[in-house]
Amino acid sequence: MKMKKALINCTVINGDMDREIEKDMIILINNQGIIEKIESRQNIMISKEYEQIDINHQYVMPGLINAHAHLFSDGNPTELSFSEETLNFGIKLLNTKLGKKFIYNRMKKNALVAFQSGITTMRSVGEFFYQDVKLRDDIQNEKVIGPDLSVSGFFISATGGHGAPYLALETDGPWDGVKNVRKNVRQGVDWIKICVTGGVTDAKTIGEAGRIQLTEEEVFAICKEAHKIGMMVAAHVESSEGVRIALKGGVDSIEHGAPMDEDIISLYKQNPNALRGYTSLIPTFQAAYPYALLDRSQTNINDVLFENAKIVYEDMLISFQQAIKNNISVGVGNDAAMAYVSHYDLWRELDHMIRFGGITEKKAIHLVTKSNAEILGVDKQIGTIDEGKRANLLILPNNPIENIKNLSKLSMVIKNGVLFEDLIIKKNERLDFALDLI
Ligand SMILES: [Zn+2]
Numbered sequence: 001m002k003m004k005k006a007l008i009n010c011t012v013i014n015g016d017m018d019r020e021i022e023k024d025m026i027i028l029i030n031n032q033g034i035i036e037k038i039e040s041r042q043n044i045m046i047s048k049e050y051e052q053i054d055i056n057h058q059y060v061m062p063g064l065i066n067a068h069a070h071l072f073s074d075g076n077p078t079e080l081s082f083s084e085e086t087l088n089f090g091i092k093l094l095n096t097k098l099g100k101k102f103i104y105n106r107m108k109k110n111a112l113v114a115f116q117s118g119i120t121t122m123r124s125v126g127e128f129f130y131q132d133v134k135l136r137d138d139i140q141n142e143k144v145i146g147p148d149l150s151v152s153g154f155f156i157s158a159t160g161g162h163g164a165p166y167l168a169l170e171t172d173g174p175w176d177g178v179k180n181v182r183k184n185v186r187q188g189v190d191w192i193k194i195c196v197t198g199g200v201t202d203a204k205t206i207g208e209a210g211r212i213q214l215t216e217e218e219v220f221a222i223c224k225e226a227h228k229i230g231m232m233v234a235a236h237v238e239s240s241e242g243v244r245i246a247l248k249g250g251v252d253s254i255e256h257g258a259p260m261d262e263d264i265i266s267l268y269k270q271n272p273n274a275l276r277g278y279t280s281l282i283p284t285f286q287a288a289y290p291y292a293l294l295d296r297s298q299t300n301i302n303d304v305l306f307e308n309a310k311i312v313y314e315d316m317l318i319s320f321q322q323a324i325k326n327n328i329s330v331g332v333g334n335d336a337a338m339a340y341v342s343h344y345d346l347w348r349e350l351d352h353m354i355r356f357g358g359i360t361e362k363k364a365i366h367l368v369t370k371s372n373a374e375i376l377g378v379d380k381q382i383g384t385i386d387e388g389k390r391a392n393l394l395i396l397p398n399n400p401i402e403n404i405k406n407l408s409k410l411s412m413v414i415k416n417g418v419l420f421e422d423l424i425i426k427k428n429e430r431l432d433f434a435l436d437l438i
Contacts (some may be wrong), residue, residue, distance in 0.1 A: 003401040004036075005029040006050040007393075008161070012038070013061040015369030015384040015403065017362065019137025027060065033416030037387055040340040053419070058411060059399055061365065062385055063120025063373035063392035065073060066147070066332020066346055068234075068255055068282045068304065070116075070123055071107035071132065076428055077290075077299070077339035079146070091166050104131045110343045111135060111146030114336065116423045117344035118407065120146040120392040120415050122252060123333070123376055125193045125234055126155045126283070132187045150376055152193040152234065153184045156222060160212035162195035169216070174221030179421035182193055192226045192233045194219065197242035200288065200308045205379055210258065210309040220273065228277045232377065234282075238312050240264065243319075247271055252374060253280045253334070256287075256312065258327075258404060268328045270389070274371075280329035280375045283320045285352040286345075288313035293438050320357050321344030331375040332368040334393025340435065344425045347400075347407035347436060354404055361401045391417040 009029040014022075018368050028036040029241045037044070046052060093099045107127065114122060124132050132151035138144040156177060157168035170178040181192055196214045203209045214222075215382025223233045232252035235245050247254070247264065250273025260268070271279045291299055291309035301309075323330045334341055334349040348405050350364035359367075383389050395412035414421045433435070 002016060002033060003382060004031050004050045005417060006046045006052045007055050007060065008046070008052055008153060010043070010055045010060040010383055011056050011057055013059055013365065013399075015062045015366055015371075015373070017366045023057070024163045026058075026383065027393075028389070029417040030077040031417075033391050034420065035385065035387055035389050035391050038385060047333040055395055056244070057433060060185075060385065061394050061400070062369040062383055063377065063413065063415065064118045064146075064346055064368050065121040065123075065383070065395055066119050066333055066336065067096065067123045067253075067331040067375055068125055068231075068284050068335055068373045069114070069122050070126055070335070070337035071135070071335040072103060072109045072127055074105070074113070074428075075337055075340060075388040076109055076340040076431065079193055084220055087166065092343075100129050100131055100427060102338050103128050104134060107131055107135050107438050108144055108146070110337070111139070111144070111149070113145045113343040113425055115413065115415075116420070116425050117346065118410050118413055119147045119343075119346060120413065121150070121373075121376070121378070121382060122247045123150040123191065123234075124154075124162065124371070125150065125152050125191070125333075126154065129168065130154075130187045130189075136190075150190040151371075152191040153187050153189040154392040155193050155195050156180045156184070157195040158213035158218075161198070168195065169314065171218060171222075177214075177218045177222040180224055180227045183231065185231065187314045192222065192231060193236070193246070194233060195245045196221055196251075197236070197238045199236060199238060200291070200305065200312050203304060203308050206304055207311070209312050210242060212239070212242050212245060214245070216245045218247050219246055223250035223252075223273060230275070232275050237314070240315075248273070250274050251279060252276065253282055253331070255282050255284065257281050257283050257323070258315040259318045260322045261318075265322065265326050265328070268323070269326070274399070278329060280331055281319065281355075282331045282333045283316045284335040284349070285313070285316060285320075285356070286341045287338040287347050288438065290340035292389070298434050298437075303365060317356060320353065324357070324359060328366055329371065331372045333352055340430055342431060344427065345432075345435075346410065347404055350404050350407070361404050365400060391415075402410065
């Protein structure tokens with residue numbers, strides 16, 4: 001049994017937009033890791049059963065939620081490109097007992113890095129051979145340290161579509177889509193991830209990233225089957241027409257996104273086919289801006305990758321600004337594991353939203369905590385610091401509302417009331433140096 005704790009001298013930053021910073025606060029945490037009380041110092045006596053922890057007037061905020069990430073890679077950009085034969089052979093090796101163990105260990109390592117950087121919840125949207133399901137369970141059972149995971153197993157894509165055949169179950173036709181939902185559900189996933197259009201990473205021609213791959217009928221059938229059991233559907237989409245199809249089909253979140261017209265705006269806000277009657281947007285700037293904005297002598301990428309990244313990045317930025325302006329539900333994810341996206345710098349996604357998307361630091365913190373919790377359907381448990389919610393908290397020496405980069409320096413991560421102070425992360429200096437140029 002864990003001990004009850006009293007965090008004293010807390011400067012509290014909550015996930016809500018309408019709450020101000022509260023000084024000299026005390027947070028009581030029960031032995032189940034639930035916040036019992038949050039009170040100002042004057043109003044409260046702490047009984048002896050609580051272990052007192054002096055936060056020393058540092059900032060306390062809700063743990064970060066990464067709503068779009070993958071764990072199979074650490075984000076180190078590789079300049080190697082593999083032939084199809086090598087890839088086929090590699091995937092065969094991974095689909096063995098030893099191969100799966102290798103994947104699992106990599107994921108476990110990346111999950112720990114994410115956790116040490118303040119991510120206490122992560123939606124992982126596409127991994128190999130259901131190792132995400134296993135890792136989620138091991139973290140839940142406290143066998144492994146990491147963020148709580150919400151997982152989606154393999155993508156569901158069109159035959160030859162984004163991520164196929166390696167990272168996707170290939171689908172042709174609505175019934176095939178239904179079957180693939182059932183396959184993923186059988187393996188224990190929490191979300192369904194579909195790819196409605198192509199993607200930057202595997203496009204072979206300029207413009208292919210946004211090309212429509214799944215049909216509206218397929219998307220509709222997949223969503224209906226998932227919604228039947230209360231499961232939500234996340235859709236990778238990189239063009240406006242793709243967004244339209246995905247929304248009409250009833251997806252619950254649009255990943256990446258593209259510019260909206262009036263019909264698209266109203267479908268986001270009121271979507272009769274989405275599980276909760278609306279659809280959220282999760283842009284992922286970090287996956288696109290290094291390729292689009294860094295000098296190509298740095299990134300060493302070919303024309304196709306560069307042009308597609310530029311199109312997708314610019315479209316994503318427009319879509320994000322439209323979403324904010326029109327009060328569409330927006331969350332934060334950074335596509336960690338993609339090239340240049342490490343697991344320790346989700347603050348860069350917020351920094352990009354602030355500097356290029358025009359939102360405030362406070363709004364950015366709201367999006368990455370409370371708004372993300374709502375999108376993931378866990379806002380009753382996490383996302384703000386309130387009585388009855390789980391004690392998933394970050395302790396920061398410096399105020400992130402003054403400078404969002406202050407999120408990159410933590411004194412402590414608390415999850416379910418357990419304190420973690422060993423937060424030393426091995427960083428990739430080459431990658432950080434390049435990103436600091438933008
Ligand atoms: Zn992704």
